[in-house]
Each structure stands twice: as structure tokens, then as C-alpha cells.
Amino acid sequence: MAKKREENRLKISIKSGEKTVPIDLVGLLFDRDKNFIERVDIKKDSIHFEASIDKLRTFNLLIAPKTTAVLNEKNYNILLSKHKAYKPKLFKKANKELEILSIPELYIPFWNYKKCRVFGNVFKEFNINNFSEKKGLCNMRVHICEVDKIQWLIPRIPDDIILRIPDLILRPEIPVPVPTLPDPPVPNPPFEIRDFNSVFSGINRPKFKKNISINKKILLSDKINPVLSDRNIMTTLKSKNPRIIRNTIVENFKLFHPYFCHISWLWPYFYKCDELRTVYTDANGDFDTEIYYSIFGDHPDLYFWVEAFIDDQWETVYKPQLPCNTYWNYKCGTEVHINVTDPRVRWECSNDIDGELxxxxxxxxxxxxxxxxxxxxxxxxxxxxxxxxxxxxxxxxxxxxxxxxxxxxxxxxxxxxxxxxxxxxxxxxxxxxxxxxxxxxxxxxxxxxxxxxxxxxxxxxxxxxxxxxxxxxxxxxxxxxxxxxxxxxxxxxxxxxxxxxxxxxxxxxxxxxxxxxxxxxxxxxxxxxxxxxxxxxxxxxxxxxxxxxxxxxxxxxxxxxxxxxxxxxxxxxxxxxxxxxxxxxxxxDNSPTKADIYKIKVDGKEVNPTCCGFVPYKDNNSIIEIKFRAYHPHNFADLNFRVQKGTCTDTNQANKTNTKGMVIGNVPTNDGGLYARNSFSEYTKTFSPADLLGTCLGEERAAFAEHLYVNALATNGNHEIDAYDSSKLVAFALDKK
Known part of the structure; x- marks a missing residue:
């Protein structure tokens, strides 16, 4: 069976003859509707999926570099557009196996990645003896995320969201909330507009508060010329055509960003953030790491948020608005300064430790x-x-x-x-x-x-x-x-x-x-x-x-x-x-457990006083009592009690008689009943002859084995201490008289 399963796995070979790509690659398998199925490493010019070829009538295959971003991405279109995945054409070999041609050289440059050093400092301003002093925060957990460009996300934005955007720009009666923000750490402006007033002349703009210092930094720049004129922008916004509006936003996104930046309900549609690294600050509040980006792509767009260990758990202490605080086109090696203002954060870092832990x-x-x-x-x-x-x-x-x-x-x-x-x-x-x-x-x-x-x-x-x-x-x-x-x-x-x-x-x-x-x-x-x-x-x-x-x-x-x-x-x-x-x-707790099984009672009386174990019952109206003791003085034990009938398994009988649980209270059975526990850790449940005989009811007799295991919960750190366990095994036979 295992051999047949192996033969049915989808296997694809890569035709050799050209120079092998000198980087690690992965094959990504999708169904006919481009839903993700599986991802595997490519080894020795061969792709071996776990998926069965018998169950795949049609499928899609992509090949991409083995990077963290690719390993975290399952969207077919984003892999093609953003990560430059290669979609090969499949050929059938003479032996009916599948083969693809060698990977075109033009993809190789896109798959080469460059290191980018990311470092910075997490600090807080403290009032020490009536003087304000900046102190680095140690042991902060810094999350470094990459924010996706609009072109990767815009095709996935629903039309009804696109059609709501013109009203945000054209209708002044719809307020645009713009909170007062502190100065964000922006080494490069997140968006650039040569002349905000002239570009949107005649268009009702959102009224930015004058005390928002980000506006002055962001809006005064002379590096970009809008692709569309004022009239074209207004015309497309009024068109009510989602395709035209969508294209206009993509081509002029830097013009619209000041609006989107402060409208939080739009963020999930226009900004996607994937975590790249999690690092910890040292005694001085510094962090330093490396990420990777394509040498033919733009520089990464990075966003940072920070956690601190407060009251025995990690708490978020710095997580500003994502689009307004992203380092767009981050210049590698630029120091990031993160100012934490959360009042819960105290300065407890000491330079006296010097690595003493x-x-x-x-x-x-x-x-x-x-x-x-x-x-x-x-x-x-x-x-x-x-x-x-x-x-x-x-x-x-x-x-x-x-x-x-x-x-x-x-x-x-x-x-x-x-x-x-x-x-x-x-x-x-x-x-x-x-x-x-x-x-x-x-x-x-x-x-x-x-x-x-x-x-x-x-x-x-x-x-x-x-x-x-x-x-x-x-x-x-x-x-x-x-x-x-x-x-x-x-x-x-x-x-x-x-x-x-x-x-x-x-x-x-x-x-x-x-x-x-x-x-x-x-x-x-x-x-x-x-x-x-x-x-x-x-x-x-x-x-x-x-x-x-x-x-x-x-x-x-x-x-x-x-x-x-x-x-x-x-x-x-x-x-x-x-x-x-x-x-x-x-x-x-070094206390041992105790296990004991009592003699069967019929209609309230013990009827098997000898060791022979025969239990006579009068008729099907008899009440048969099973009782056992599973004891630990402080209840630190589990019990497992089973009643086995003859040499076969009777599921209905087992569901009524078998039980397991902790020796702390009543223990349930699978049929919804329970064994009731008294103060002496004795467990009792009653049954009719039919409950126990089950498939043997017609014979009106059957033999049973009762097995009880009491497992002490104490551990020495490595394993349970079996010496504290106990067990009991007895047998009885029901026989109608």
C-alpha cells in the first residue's frame, strides 16, 4: 500500500542542460481555481509533492525562491506579481511522467536577494529628579514588518469599497477623521506631493489640523508629477466606474495617501503588513538585525511595533497607525528611533550587569x-x-x-x-x-x-x-x-x-x-x-x-x-x-495511590461471598452494583476502570461500564452516566442485567473481568513516578437462577 501511495504522488522533473539556478527554490501547487494545496523544496531538479496525481485532474504550478516571504504567502496572484514566481509549461514524457523545461535565465536576476541591515533604538523620556532624560529600554520585543505596496493589494479590494472612496474626497459633508499625531520617525517621506493645493484645486479636501507636524513634512516636496491632470482625477472619481477609479488610485496613490492614512477602516484594504523579524533590545535599548530584499525590487517598506514584559506577560506598548508611521523605501542602515510613551513602561535596565545572567x-x-x-x-x-x-x-x-x-x-x-x-x-x-x-x-x-x-x-x-x-x-x-x-x-x-x-x-x-x-x-x-x-x-x-x-x-x-x-x-x-x-x-506529594474492587451486589446484597466469582441474579429487573475504590490522599491521581466481557468487545456495554478521570469527583461514562464518588473515594454505579449482558442477553449469563488502574500524577521533572501507582484485577460471572 505504501509503495502504491508513493507511485501515485505528483512528481515533476526539470529538464537539465542549462546552468542550474544557484539558489534554493520551492515548488508551489495550486488547484484549478488557484487555491493553495502544497509547497515543497526542489531537490536535484525534481519536485515531489505529497498530493496524489489521481486526485488532481488539473492544477497550477509555480516556482519561486525559498525566502521567508514566499514561505508565508499562499496567494497565487501575489506570488506571480510581487515575488516574480515562474509559471512553467508542463510536458508529458514518454513514460507518462511530467517534465518542465529549465527555468529561463530572465527570472534569475529577480530571485537574487540583497541583505539589508535594520537597526535602531527603543527609548523613553523619563523625569528623573525633575530633569527629563532619555533612557534606552532593555528587553523590549521589537516586531519588524514589511508593508505591501498598493499594487499587490488593489486587485483584491471589493468594488463597493472602491465606490465609497470618491465620497471621501468629493463630498465635504462626510467628515474625514484626522487625529492629532506625534512626529513619526520618517527617514524618507511616506508619500510626496509637489503642490497639494494645485493638484486638488476645485476638489473638496479633508481639513488637516494645523498642529499635525506630519503634514508639513509630507506635503512639501517637488519630486513627483501626477500622472493624471486635475480634471482627469475629478472625472474618474465621479465616474462611478470601479475599474476606472481603481486604476486612478493605483497610478496616483501618493496623492490619495494623505486621506487613506487617517481613515482606519480603509487600512485593511490598502495596507498589508507581514512580519519579517522579531528582535530584542539590549541593555541600551538597541536592536540590530538583517532582512533580505530583491536586488531588482524597491527598498523594503518597514513598520515597527514593540512589546514589553509587564506583570508577567507581554503587553503592546508601541503600535502607531500603520500607514502614517511606515518607513517607506527604507534606506538600509538608517537608524530607527522608537519613542515609547506608555506609562506602564519603567526604566529598569542596568549597565552594571555587563552580561551577567x-x-x-x-x-x-x-x-x-x-x-x-x-x-x-x-x-x-x-x-x-x-x-x-x-x-x-x-x-x-x-x-x-x-x-x-x-x-x-x-x-x-x-x-x-x-x-x-x-x-x-x-x-x-x-x-x-x-x-x-x-x-x-x-x-x-x-x-x-x-x-x-x-x-x-x-x-x-x-x-x-x-x-x-x-x-x-x-x-x-x-x-x-x-x-x-x-x-x-x-x-x-x-x-x-x-x-x-x-x-x-x-x-x-x-x-x-x-x-x-x-x-x-x-x-x-x-x-x-x-x-x-x-x-x-x-x-x-x-x-x-x-x-x-x-x-x-x-x-x-x-x-x-x-x-x-x-x-x-x-x-x-x-x-x-x-x-x-x-x-x-x-x-x-509523595503519597502512593490505592486501588480496590469490591464484590458485586445484586439488589443491595453481596452475592459472591466465595472466590468462585459467580453472581446469580433473579430476573431482568435485578439491580447490579459495581463498586471500586481509587484513592489518593490529596486526589493527585487518575483512574482508569474497565469491564471486559468474555473475549469480545461489546461497545454498548463498554460505554456504560468503562470510565476514566481524576480521583477528585464523580467520573463520567461514555453513555452519559457516571460513577458516583463518596468521601472515601469509592465509586459506585448500578446496572440492569441487560446493561451488562448486552449481546449475551439471550444466553442470560456471561463472564466479566474488572480492571482498575490508579495512576499517581507526581513527577520528578523528567517522568511520572510509577512507584506510586496501583492496580487491581478481579473477575465475576453473571448467571440467571
Whole structure:
């Protein structure tokens, strides 16, 4: 079957003989109506689509360079017009395979791209001691977008929208909203008009406010001559012919742009913005990157918007009107200045960091610390019950489903930047405090220091007696050490194990960038909610209390990388922009589960007191009770209960008897019923003989197996802890007496 499927795939070869195009290309497949189907890389002058040739009566093929813009575009006409895609003619070879001629050389120049450096600065004016001072904003997320020209979009604008445009120009009774705008950063005017008054003489213009400084910049230029005269423009606007009006707008778009710029409902029709890059600002608020554009095309038209990490989430803090704030024909290498005025943005960048970062990454190697719920919240109900999510992780779950505690075998993995250690940040120490007991009652535990031995492994190369080289491993001690008045401190690892104070002598010694900084015996003080703190100390053992907040990093929740500034909930604040420690809460639960299946009851009485398992019932009006216990003391477990009849599968019976869910409340069955849970975590549901016998009803008897598995949710960060699971298997036989 797989071979036949492979043979039916659409394959197209490119006839060789001419020089191969020295760039990566993609083939784009469309149906007869030019709807996008598939995009694949072209390899060795051959295009292999996944689509079956049997299902494609007619289709369209385009070939284009493999660029980010092409990979994000699925519109057939835009690929042809904007990206200069090549539409080849298909030929059938003697063996009925498809072939196209080699790509014409005239397309190759259009497919060569040039680098364009884009850099700038994000800043804000702050009032510091009654003086206004401009400060660069660090760790801002800058989105760089390309704005499409009108000629790519105009064919897609509906006629009813085109027919509304003349009224905006010709009828003064229709107001054109023009908000007061700040000076946009315009290195090149977004549009140019030699004489605004003469071009539109006799035409009712929108009344721009005099205090809009953009008008003076934009409207005073002598570089363009309108293609059409005043009379022609007025005539076409009054024609009520959408085709004529459409062409006039395309040919004179720079004349109409002052109107469109301030009419927001028109923007989706005339301006299309595609994101090219997302970059982050450094400690000075600077960003620097490269984009690509065709060497035969015009310069890119760029638009910028900015996000800041505020209150534990990314918030948009700069997103001005797109058409009025686009860098049209951006001159590569021109510095972009972005002035953020959002009052929520504070200046918290510190030049004292100089690359000093501590990235608290994972619990063991598998659970991101960003995937541990730090807030005291319940979230959505589970089977009608609410679960306190604080300290729980969504590891092994769908994102956001925080319901798993941590168990035994924990360690905290951290990455230190190469600029550490320093004289200010030389040692670290983890400590813990039990905040709440397993039932979430207050524990008021004392702060305890973690002081178990920590060693860091490194690899090195050695030469044997035969002159052959081999890898081997060794390790050095990070702690605990006593320094000054402090006890139980740990050395921040240097960039290389050959650096002091480790001074390893092996050849080519290197260690992994990640450090298992401490381990924790989670059974020491019982189950509950714990707070862990990471403190820093200088070379003399003095605790640092004015650590810049941005020194502590955590993984990005969605992508892990790049790291982000630790949110405020993870910091022990010591003042504005500083902290004294990194902290996080974790729910610990090492409790095992229990599984039990009770004897069957008929009409309220146990009728199988022996081990033989026969269950007699009187008639079809009998009530048969199935009962089991799926228990975890704090409800951190899932149950899966199945009733198997004989050797075959009876779907109707299975839908009535089988169930799964969390041991927190009643669990549903597929037929809409449920097993009711009591306070002892016992689950009960009643059935008629017909419910269970199903296809065996005519025989009035059948044999069954009951299987219960209770899966503890606790994780050590890498995987579930199976040792806490439990199961039960029993059998019974219904027999009419």
C-alpha cells in the first residue's frame, strides 16, 4: 500500500542542460481555481509533492525562491506579481511522467536577494529628579514588518469599497477623521506631493489640523508629477466606474495617501503588513538585525511595533497607525528611533550587569520552571470540583493544565552566563521553607538551607600509550563551602574548568553549559507547598540584596528559548528594579495511590461471598452494583476502570461500564452516566442485567473481568513516578437462577 501511495504522488522533473539556478527554490501547487494545496523544496531538479496525481485532474504550478516571504504567502496572484514566481509549461514524457523545461535565465536576476541591515533604538523620556532624560529600554520585543505596496493589494479590494472612496474626497459633508499625531520617525517621506493645493484645486479636501507636524513634512516636496491632470482625477472619481477609479488610485496613490492614512477602516484594504523579524533590545535599548530584499525590487517598506514584559506577560506598548508611521523605501542602515510613551513602561535596565545572567531552567532536565503555577488560583473545574493549582506543573499535560505535583528525586538545573562568576556574584545557595501542609493549611515552616554535596562533571581528552586520543570525564566540587560568616555556599562555575579556582589540568577540558545546582529530598518534611529561594553572595561571602531584577532569567513559556526576565512573582523584591533572591513555589506529594474492587451486589446484597466469582441474579429487573475504590490522599491521581466481557468487545456495554478521570469527583461514562464518588473515594454505579449482558442477553449469563488502574500524577521533572501507582484485577460471572 505504501509503495502504491508513493507511485501515485505528483512528481515533476526539470529538464537539465542549462546552468542550474544557484539558489534554493520551492515548488508551489495550486488547484484549478488557484487555491493553495502544497509547497515543497526542489531537490536535484525534481519536485515531489505529497498530493496524489489521481486526485488532481488539473492544477497550477509555480516556482519561486525559498525566502521567508514566499514561505508565508499562499496567494497565487501575489506570488506571480510581487515575488516574480515562474509559471512553467508542463510536458508529458514518454513514460507518462511530467517534465518542465529549465527555468529561463530572465527570472534569475529577480530571485537574487540583497541583505539589508535594520537597526535602531527603543527609548523613553523619563523625569528623573525633575530633569527629563532619555533612557534606552532593555528587553523590549521589537516586531519588524514589511508593508505591501498598493499594487499587490488593489486587485483584491471589493468594488463597493472602491465606490465609497470618491465620497471621501468629493463630498465635504462626510467628515474625514484626522487625529492629532506625534512626529513619526520618517527617514524618507511616506508619500510626496509637489503642490497639494494645485493638484486638488476645485476638489473638496479633508481639513488637516494645523498642529499635525506630519503634514508639513509630507506635503512639501517637488519630486513627483501626477500622472493624471486635475480634471482627469475629478472625472474618474465621479465616474462611478470601479475599474476606472481603481486604476486612478493605483497610478496616483501618493496623492490619495494623505486621506487613506487617517481613515482606519480603509487600512485593511490598502495596507498589508507581514512580519519579517522579531528582535530584542539590549541593555541600551538597541536592536540590530538583517532582512533580505530583491536586488531588482524597491527598498523594503518597514513598520515597527514593540512589546514589553509587564506583570508577567507581554503587553503592546508601541503600535502607531500603520500607514502614517511606515518607513517607506527604507534606506538600509538608517537608524530607527522608537519613542515609547506608555506609562506602564519603567526604566529598569542596568549597565552594571555587563552580561551577567542566571537562567533558572528546569526541574531535573524535563520540566521548565515557567511551567510551574506560582499563583494561588484554581483554574477550570475538574469533574465539577476545583483544584488549587499553586505549585503544580502542566508537565505531561496540555499547556495550562496545571495539576501535577512533584515527588522524589528533584534537582534544579541552572545556566550561568560566561561573565560569571564575578567579585560581586561568586557564590550561590538554595534554601527552602514549607509554606503549607498537604491539606493546604498553613505550615509556618522555618527556612532551611540545602547543603548536600554538588559536583560538576567535565569532559577532557587524553592520549594513551599508543598515541591515540580518547574522551574521559572528571568532576570538581562546587560546594558546600564556608565563607565568612555564611555556611553552605556553592561556587558559581567559571566559563571553563581550567579557570581558577578549579584549575583543572586535563587537555581540552570542557563542561556542559547547564549545572545541576542542588538536589532536594522531597520526603524530608512531608507533602505540602514549599518555597525555594536562590540567593547570591560576593567573594567574601556577603549576601547580595540589590540584585538587578533582569539578572534572573526563566525559560519562555511557549518556546523555552529565548530566556525572559523572571516575572515579579519569582523575585524577592528589595526595591525598585532590584531583588534579594529568586524564588519559586512547588507542590510536593509523595503519597502512593490505592486501588480496590469490591464484590458485586445484586439488589443491595453481596452475592459472591466465595472466590468462585459467580453472581446469580433473579430476573431482568435485578439491580447490579459495581463498586471500586481509587484513592489518593490529596486526589493527585487518575483512574482508569474497565469491564471486559468474555473475549469480545461489546461497545454498548463498554460505554456504560468503562470510565476514566481524576480521583477528585464523580467520573463520567461514555453513555452519559457516571460513577458516583463518596468521601472515601469509592465509586459506585448500578446496572440492569441487560446493561451488562448486552449481546449475551439471550444466553442470560456471561463472564466479566474488572480492571482498575490508579495512576499517581507526581513527577520528578523528567517522568511520572510509577512507584506510586496501583492496580487491581478481579473477575465475576453473571448467571440467571
Amino acid at each position: 542566571i537562567w533558572i531552567k528546569t526541574i531535573n532536565w524535563g520540566t521548565s520552571v515557567s511551567h510551574i503555577e506560582q499563583k494561588n488560583v484554581t483554574g477550570n473545574a475538574i469533574q465539577g470540583r476545583f483544584l488549587n493549582r499553586q505549585g503544580l506543573t502542566d508537565k505531561h499535560e496540555n499547556k495550562g493544565n496545571f495539576r501535577r505535583p512533584f515527588g522524589k528525586g528533584l534537582s534544579f538545573v541552572v545556566q550561568f552566563s560566561n561573565d560569571l562568576p564575578s567579585s560581586k556574584y561568586t557564590y550561590y545557595r538554595w534554601s527552602y521553607k514549607k509554606l503549607k501542609h498537604a491539606d493546604l493549611s498553613n505550615a509556618f515552616g522555618a527556612t532551611e538551607k540545602l547543603n548536600n554535596l554538588v559536583q560538576k562533571t567535565y569532559s577532557y581528552v587524553f592520549q594513551d600509550s599508543s598515541g591515540h586520543f580518547h574522551f574521559n570525564y572528571n568532576k570538581v566540587k562546587l560546594g558546600p563551602f564556608d565563607k565568612g560568616v555564611e555556611r553552605g555556599l556553592y561556587l558559581i562555575p567559571t566559563a571553563s574548568p581550567t579557570d581558577a579556582p578549579f584549575n583543572t589540568t586535563e587537555q581540552d577540558a570542557n563542561w556542559d553549559q547547564n549545572t545541576r545546582t542542588i538536589s532536594f529530598d522531597s520526603s524530608l518534611e512531608g507533602d505540602g507547598l514549599y518555597e525555594f529561594s536562590l540567593e547570591l553572595f560576593d567573594r567574601n561571602g556577603n549576601k547580595i540584596t540589590n540584585i538587578p531584577n533582569e539578572l534572573f532569567q526563566v525559560p519562555n513559556y511557549d518556546t523555552f528559548t529565548p530566556s525572559i526576565n523572571a516575572p515579579s512573582v519569582n523575585l524577592e523584591s528589595s526595591g525598585r528594579g532590584t531583588c534579594s533572591a529568586f524564588k519559586m513555589v512547588m507542590r510536593i
